[in-house]
Amino acid sequence: MILVALTSLFFTLIHSSFQYNETVYSRVKRIVGGETPNYPPFDDPVVYVRFSERSARIQGTREFPHYVFKGIKYAHPPIGPDRFLRPKQKILEGDIKAITFAPPCIQPVPGKNYIIGSEDCLALNIFTPDLPTGTEGLPVVVWIHGGGFRYGSASQYGVRHLVGQRLLVVTIQYRLGSLGFLSSGSKHLPGNAALWDMALAVQWVRNYIGFFGGNPHRIIVMGHDTGASSALLLSLNKVAKGMPDAVVAMSGTAVSRWSIDNTPTDTSHQIAMQNGCPTSNDVTMIKCLQKVPVQAIIKLDSQIEFQQLQSRGFVSGLNGRLGTAPVVEGVNDGRSLPGLIQQDPVDSLYKQDNPKIPLLTGVTKDETTKAVKGHFKSDVLKQLNSVPDFLNKLVKEGLYSSPVISKLSGKLDKLGNVSQSWITDGSKVLTELSDSYLPSNFQNYLKTQNNIVEKLNKVSEATADALFNVPAFLTAQLWKDAPTYLYSFEHAGNMARGWNFLQGLPLIGNSSNPEEDRNLVGHGDELAYLFDPQDMEGKPIRVSKPSKDDVKVRAFFTKMIADFARHGEFSVDNKKVPKFNAGDNNFVQIRAKPSLADKFKFCEMALWTNIAERLKSSYCQFLGAVPGVLPNLNVNKPLSIFGVG
Template structure:
């Protein structure tokens, strides 16, 4: 009996070292104790539910806040599941995915909160720590980090223009997570009055849209928009019935009545959505931005967007917060690389460029303007490939065309629309490291910096790289990026003359006259005159910003 008691006491003592508990208004939450990249201990609370699971009648509609689990203790010692998507290990996927992770070093502090909204085209990835959003880099800084999941693909963005599926469910998930943070983050040592949204790609589009959504107003105080914006060449619509019908057909649901179609889609297992992902794209993984944000009609629901973001931005009637925004040097070179090495896709382009290019470039379909634009774009970007696209001859031009169509043009418009109203720091990321989201499969050489590559220095991206050590060549970039982002989260300004890594930083604010930006490479250099302006001018002539409303 005595021996058993001693063993039990030892077990309890050991478990207390590895876990930590926090009391919230929802109930008690148990987290884990982990260690940062440089050996600093921190607390991790992962997989916390912030919304009721979006099952049954909650599919396709606004999320509902999570109910209290008291007197139970919520086990948040491990990552929760990712939202439904194709994945190697499907046991890691569930529709009960509206979860968030909180990382903190001091439960009694009042530190700035950084909220990460993950990339993935609104159809893949998650806020989990093990693949894309490892907290070890940021936990060497003085901040509280939150990473969240939101519904993806048709389960998150089905938009029939009816009350059955008004659209934007995944964006409303994000809003509900931000409301959760306002109510509960002080329990984790975070300051609800100092919340900075950091979004990449689809996450960056999300951050910029939270500035114009009436639902998001007041829920955050600064924004960092990396490699995307919601101001691309296509006008906003109030539904995407074309995509909804495509999904219904793949699920064997009747399309005669929208109400019956959506009811049928509500009953289908989430794994049926996962197994039909490939069929939702038209060729390869095109269009990259397949699921769209829509302007919602009023069916009595709280609406995420009530008018076109172009209209709101031009009027200057949006929630104004200080911003950092930027892109990488080669952005969507990866898309061009793999498409040009795919004989079927190259054949489609060479035989019928004017029909297939608008799909990949995300332009309006079947319009005279688009047919003219696709011809002009091919002539301007790929003069050497006007007659025939082929790898590797067409790679540079195609890479630049994909990059501008999907990222660069919208980024440039975001700058121009926001700069008159709110302070913006902008950057061009040119640092080529040992690791990249694009590696040449022939020789394993990193081909960056491409889309997502800055994330390697802000987070531990387990999908792509190891956890870097202090002596690794990536260390200086991790130190500088995480410090700039945390300084900005603290006070809306990335500078700190007292910080050894930032004391020489000179990052001027952007304005339309000098178009100042920071070139981030081995050196951090302030420059003026913008970048890629000749390329963006081609788009301005084809799709003038003045024509959007």
């Protein structure tokens, strides 16, 4: 049964079988006073669908100014013997009332000792300004929420501002924590169940969205944080090749540090042992875990998160992942079924193996500052006061060891292109030069006055560069033969903050000192300019009244997303934004008065990724990169302070 369903999925991933019977299943036109109305009555949000020889009547609601269809199940419940496994496609049939949101996927409540949600949560919500009118349909944005793979729901995001730009928006749910990502590294439990949830949801959209007024051939996958890395992982996979038509990745990419779990067996064995399940045989372990009460698995996920924070320190919290995550499955999962992630995404981008579709990615101005000065402040201060030369140790031992940085460091030439010599010989590392070169430049990068405020600022800058700016920069540079755009969200206004959307993530900081936060633009703060914050059940959260500048920023940001979704490009001040250029590092600054800029973190990115020629330029002299230091250096080869190529 599973194989049949998966086979059907694989075929539909490549060839959409969208069907539409204009005579039988289109909306019945109503005659009022002898004239045909252009739109259906507000009180009649009913859609008729037909797919795979089965029909359904779906009733939604009218929530002015758009139509909403809530809680539509796209997969069968992943419970019992289907726990941890790939989802089974659900074909719509019969009468369906889509008038209430589905429960969120089961998860802990941050700061509370209880759990909310359900395992039976694989559902999506559809928001459209129009019901079908016979045109080609509206661009479709599929939203993947963030939350560190552990928190969040599709119902938290009010999408009226995007729908107001004449977009059809679909928000999806997927399994969280170990239920979505547990892996033993074997064919019996290959992992990535939640990514398969997302892939199936997007394919569901392609199959059905035309009946709701959307264009099944213009689907943009968009996400934030771990949702952003997931969106890019979906676009890089081979099974669903051609599924998204464009990608928007906000504050996260496929090469973010949290995007791949390289030691999944450790977590699966820990969860099994603490639930009394054997670990010597994967089949026996999985069958045992499928019978464990779901609350026990969620609580153990929380224990693992707490233990990792205690043992690994604040950098692990800033990483955005403290538990299970996507894994590299390989070409197949051991059962002749293709894996969704067939190779490390760093290698995929390094080999320029990206799909040729438009990409928009970006960051906020102060990604980690609120967490460094809030949630983790005491931990950071303790380290600064007790560990000699802490800033250098933080960079060398905590940040520069990132697989992204260590794999790609030095593999870019002075324009940021992938060195062709490294495509054929990527394993050699000039470790003998590392101690004499990179530390000297990081010494200048990390130089501060001897006061705690500047040191906290430097920790914020270094962690934001390593964990957010470098992945965004590298992704923009390595996404070849397709339009690519980079932005920096820099508006600090009165709108809702990241904690309204991302509760549970240590990265978002806290709201205990709003005066200190007033001029900061932290992780998740840009979300309020696209979405209205709602609770897990979809109820509005009271927020501050937007200022005039907030309204301007929201208008620009939503239009930017809409134009990108519709055309794969957008404008600033009626000027078409040029594609990202590795020589200029050009980007869009999103402010009350948005502008085009260049040299995005120009020297800092060259330092972190060791673009040696750029470091030697006069523009980057403040980093102390002296041209004569390395007279025989081939700038296309890496200098990793950890000796990792």
